[in-house]
Amino acid sequence: MPGPYTANAFTLAPASPQAAAISNLFVGTLIFLSAILILVSFLVIYAVIRYRDRPGAPDPEQKYIYMVDGSNGEIRIVERSSMQTVGRFGRIGRQAGQFTAVHNITVDRLGNIYTAEVQTGQRIQKFRRLDTPN
Numbered sequence: 001m002p003g004p005y006t007a008n009a010f011t012l013a014p015a016s017p018q019a020a021a022i023s024n025l026f027v028g029t030l031i032f033l034s035a036i037l038i039l040v041s042f043l044v045i046y047a048v049i050r051y052r053d054r055p056g057a058p059d060p061e062q063k064y065i066y067m068v069d070g071s072n073g074e075i076r077i078v079e080r081s082s083m084q085t086v087g088r089f090g091r092i093g094r095q096a097g098q099f100t101a102v103h104n105i106t107v108d109r110l111g112n113i114y115t116a117e118v119q120t121g122q123r124i125q126k127f128r129r130l131d132t133p134n
Contacts, residue, residue, distance in 0.1 A: 062080065065078045102115050
């Protein structure tokens with residue numbers, strides 16, 4: 001008969017109170033940021049739906065796409081159905097009407113185009129639509 005055996009039991013020590021507090025803070029922060037992200041997403045969707053259906057918008061059929069060409073420093077106006085460029089403006093530079101690093105572009109209800117630049121540009125430019133009084 002073989003000799004006696006002993007059982008070894010290993011237990012995990014509970015985390016320190018400081019580690020538990022940090023973990024709870026981290027989880028709480030993640031939940032809070034997720035809720036903010038969901039709320040902002042819903043607000044953006046709501047704003048897009050309201051803008052699209054708003055009377056008086058310059059392009060209610062959304063006939064055009066406004067694209068940023070960062071390599072050439074220009075904004076292109078593209079007809080959505082044919083994907084043909086129907087207009088363009090701008091060039092690379094730091095003066096008015098020129099672009100260095102366009103990050104955002106938007107169009108208001110009067111058809112004015114706004115661009116926001118990052119990196120060394122760090123500015124917002126407004127381009128007025130000339131065929132309507134602003």
